[in-house]
């Protein structure tokens with residue numbers, strides 16, 4: 016006999032007339048009960064108005080994204096017993112960033128808009144489409160894109176991303192993972208166009224790694240963004256951000272080539288210029304953090320090895 020216990024589920028409900036309000040439910044659960052099962056029980060046995068999305072119940076369809084105890088999670092991948100606190104309570108809310116439609120259902124339109132901007136499908140060569148040729152990936156080519164292929168469009172990374180909230184020109188982590196997945200695919204015929212779509216946006220990511228933390232599929236969108244940035248020299252023309260990015264890139268190579276290290280103060284000065292640096296120095300002085308900027312850096316001793324690794328990048 017599997018032991019059951021009563022848990023309290025606090026749901027932040029929402030509808031247009033009443034706005035947001037909390038409602039609590041008591042549910043019997045055991046150690047095999049997923050949070051989607053908890054929601055199904057509430058809806059069928061207690062409150063038919065409770066609204067949420069779920070379909071596959073196995074972390075494949077990406078529809079049951081929500082905040083569980085304040086953290087962006089898939090409800091089907093979260094077991095009730097791991098979610099409850101010492102008082103046997105769990106809090107459920109709609110994801111951050113998206114407007115609620117009702118209760119735990121977010122409006123995902125902005126997520127899909129971002130995804131479609133990166134043209135999320137393979138555009139194969141005409142000879143492949145007509146059947147004249149087939150074009151297979153090598154195992155190493157497949158390995159390069161495999162992780163980014165695994166996205167289930169759940170939207171959790173976007174809800175957790177601070178840059179999405181602050182910068183409307185940023186495409187967001189999931190779109191970047193998907194965009195890179197096709198940009199790095201040797202069979203795709205739109206590489207140049209994709210670099211054009213992705214590059215300026217990639218430099219708007221702050222590398223905070225929240226998307227890495229919350230992704231239930233371990234897609235690691237921030238890694239796709241970093242890999243995209245490496246194509247900066249293939250971007251046609253420039254933008255204000257890309258001019259800065261190119262300076263940033265060449266200064267990193269220069270700094271490592273000279274000292275074996277990335278010297279942060281030099282990197283900052285060359286990337287952002289003296290005026291911005293002075294302003295930030297004043298701010299750091301005010302906040303008592305100037306000591307971090309003034310920390311002395313020692314050079315790496317065996318520079319020959321570094322130069323060998325850097326090759327013609329110096």
Ligand code: SF4
Nearest residue numbers: 176220221223224226
């Ligand atoms: S690492 Fe970049 S994409 Fe990921 S959450 Fe942070 S800002 Fe957003």
Ligand code: SF4
Nearest residue numbers: 166167169170172230
């Ligand atoms: S990258 Fe991960 S968190 Fe973001 S939408 Fe895809 S599966 Fe969800």
Ligand code: FES
Nearest residue numbers: 070072077079091
């Ligand atoms: S129900 Fe499909 S991912 Fe949770």
